[in-house]
Amino acid sequence: MAKIFAVTIIAIAILSAIPIIRHTWDPPADISTHGGRIDEQMSETMAEAGISFLASQILLALFIWKFSNTRPGDKIKTFPGGAKAVVWAAFLLVGTEVLALGVFGVKAWADVYLTAPAANAMPVQVQAGQFAFYFRYPGPDGTFGPLHPDQISEANANFFGLDTAHDQDSKDDIVTAEMAIPVNREIHLLMHAKDVGHSFYVPALRVQQDFVPGLDLSLHFTATQVGKYEIVCTQLCGLGHYNMKAYLEVMSQEDYDSWLKKQAALQ
Amino acid sequence: MSHADTMGGHAGVMEKPAFSVPAKKMAMWLFIIADTATFAGCLVAYGFLRNATPDWPRPFHSITNVALMTFILVTSSLTMLFAIDAAKAGEKAKALQWTLITAGAGALFALLHIREWLGLIGEGMTLLKNPWGTGLFGAAFFSITGLHLLHVTCGVIALVVVGIRYQGGRYNADDLEITGLYWHFVDLVWMFVVPLVYLLNLSH
Amino acid sequence: MAMAEGHKSNAGRYVIVYICILAIAFLQFVIAYSNITAPQMFARMLFLAVVEGALALLFFMHLSDNHGLLWFVVVFTVFVLLAMQYGWTDSFRELLGAPWSNYSKY
């Protein structure tokens, strides 16, 4: 029984590792400038934690194998070095791992969250509401008009609550249901929640950030590959949570300009 | 062997209790730790919201009432200590007397507190809104002071019950002391509620 | 159980502590009327309240007589109370807004 158990543990551990090693299920390929660090952090962790995982499982299995079929006369042995060795091993091995990954990780994290967007980054506002994203571009004047929550009306397609009659800045704002951005240009995403918590997750862009009702937040990123990607909501927001998504279209600058013109005409 | 004996750590049969504190008293201390966390949770929530809200109102004009309440509650802690002292010295009648005085002070405190509430309600303050600013003020104020008032009320009842049973011989000086611990704790909480909830919201 | 013989009254000590607590409370009321900023006021109030509370814990609740229990209660409670304070940075974040996130800056 013990031997089968030991073999099973080893088999499970190795089988578990195979899809990882073969990259059977990987996240969508990275299209951001900051994502490389995140991926690197991920694969380093995968290597170190993976080795720890395999090593511990296999060791466990071997010990079970070896020490479960002792004969009555056998003496109890003590692990060489005893508890002291164990504590030292834990502190040294895991401690260095923790320190190394912890310290490297700071950089990857800071890239996303602790750096200011470039001064020339292109602003886009995104609003999350049950169960859709809407995007707003500032238009030719480069400024966003103020939001008036009391004027929000799905029926009149006034998703943001803009008062185009009175607010000069709002008049040229462009509101869309999908997000288009030019490639290789830093985007400064201004996040606003209309009702409850939502999240902005684009796996390919390596960004995820919750929307917090009552607190506007921001993200900044640069997409490097033209293409169509999915923006999905990852914060439970109600019955339509699973279906709350939008497309992110990364375009060449020319395509983007003409797209924006078309959208402006539709307002 | 009666259970009551083991609670004190029956010499010879059991290990000495940790910290030499018998189970009942230990339980009260643990309750106090937990209750501290409860009050702290409420106070942190209040502080978080107060700090985050620019239009936080500072409506209190007069501090006479709350000063009086503080005086009464702190004094009731003193009378509680007299009760315990008397009980430890075996002076039963005196102990009961002091306990009931403590309970009376607690009741007076509760009455003043309710009067205070009624006054604020009269000025238009409710859980939802008040004339001075964000509605959160009333919600936080009534929740925190309400929780404290609940503790005072329970304390008064406990004091009366324990006092009477002490008189009847069912409880001893230690039980009175444990009730006293609770009472001092209610006082201690008030020492934080007054400056944080009242005095910081005093209008100038 | 603790019985009459050998019990000495602590009334004197209690009254002294009582007066100290009242004095501190009085000081708080005075500070409440002084003209200082809210954070300054808060710091002073909290400090004095902690002193008051410590007096009550030590002498009214007799923790000064039992050092083992004193350490257990104080270390445990203070640790938990401190751990609860992480939220403050977000309180300020809500007050001041998250950095780079105000759309009307454009």
Add this chain to the structure above:
Amino acid sequence: MHDMSAHAAEHHAPTSFIRQHVFSLDHKVIGKQYYGLALVAVLVGMVLSWLMRIHLAWTNYPIPGLHLLSANGAPGNVMTPEYYLQLMTMHATIMVFFVLTTAPFAAFGNYFLPIQVGAEDMPFPHFNMMSFWVTFVGFLVLMSSFFVSDGPTLGGWTQYAPLSAIGSASGPGQGTGVVLWAAAICIFCIGQLLGSLNFITTTLDMRTKGMSMWRLPLSAWAWFITSVMGLTAFAVLMPATILLILDHVAGTSFFVPSGLVLNDQLQPHSGGSTLLWQHLFWFFGHPEVYIAIVPGMGIVSHILVANMRRPMLSHRVLVYSMGALAVLSYMVYGHHMFVSGMNPVSSLAFSFPTLVITIPSTIIVLIWMGSIYGSKLRINTASLFALGFVSMFISGGVSGFFLAQPSIDIMLHATYFVVGHFHLVMAVAAIFGIFGGTYFWFPKMFGRMMNETLGKVHFWLTFVGAYCIFMPFHYLGIAGNVRRYQAFVDDYLQPLIPVHRFITIAALLTGAAQLIFLYNLFHSRFWGKPATDNPWEGTSLEWSTPTTPPPHNNFGDKLPEVFHDPYQYGVESSTGDYVMQASPEKVKSAHDEA
């Protein structure tokens, strides 16, 4: 409280049925009641998970009979999106609170903590009884939300505001459902606080002669450490749920900011903070997950030593490590909030202690493994489950190590990677603790042995099955599969649906395997082989009771006296290779620490 306890339980056995079986003051009966409650709860939770799994794999297929559960939730037997979320919320709430807090902690702890410290009972039997019945009422309140008009809440077990706080405008079940949920949790907290008071005072003040703190078995230490955590964790969740209820019934806005618009209606709320709820919830939430696992660690250690026939490499290091987990658990809660909009600097401040938590965890695991080295390991169902716990804890713990890094959590947060992580540690490891405890202590609790063959079959199916369910969750998460989705409509999720089907089949089979356990449990209860007083040749006090199950006052008319450390195995004594704690026999031992 005084009238409650002082004159409690002069220890002669009660005679009336009510006092014996319903409002019993006997910690052993209360322990069994808790066990029964957990069993009922786990079955409900498991059935809910089947329904969820079937729906996830074959969305919009009818599940026969489902409309009987809720006509609104499953018109034509097809689960609606909201009903999926409602079932998910109930699944998690039931499992976390009413299974994982009650079974390893309240059930086994109640039964065995007083016995292991050598006491007749807990110091406050009335509190103990109330603790169970209050918890039971909490369970009823939670279950009642299945029967209100728009069903239970759909907000997830974390009940993030403002979804949880603005009422039914935000979705079905967000009105009465949330109030019932919050009330149930609040009541539950009260019950567990009463329990914690009893556990701590039992450990500190009720130890029999010779039972110094260091002579407590590891299971007793684990319960003690857990109750210390519970004391403050539940005390903070309780007011948070009350504030949440106030937001509903009184219309306050603690957790609801102003300016929210639902269905084109500007909400009347003003000023609250949604992050505040998250801070309060997770301040409880993270200690809670250790409340779920630490008793399991204690039980597993206890089972392992008895089956390794040698003491742990170091008793003290294990205890210190569990203590370190408890301390650190208060400093890491923000790792659930890395991308929640919390200050990103705090994320780093939370990440570091979270990473550090792997060190005591590693020490615990390595002490177990190092103790197996050179031991004379006995393989039986209990020890298999204990070893299975170790394997599962390693797997689940390692995936926690990924999540602990905020930079990686950007990709993995709110994906099935998280679901895989916490099911491995909670739904498998901690549940294995319960299984191990059951197979190990059943003879003492019911005086009969469980069937070993059935037990081993149950173990194999569950062990392999659980890995088949919960390992693939990690792959899904790495591929970006978002959790709390009732269906997978996004383009990039389509290729993952076959994986979900595989998981569902594994889940149904693993679930079916639990029927073997149930059969074994009930059959052995009445017809099992009668058990001896000490079937596993254990050393701690529960094996020294004069009868099996123990008499009403546990040890007859005389409390035992303790002469040894808890785990004196591998010695030479008159009884064999072990000497019991209560035996005055002097033996030569390399391991006497006390």
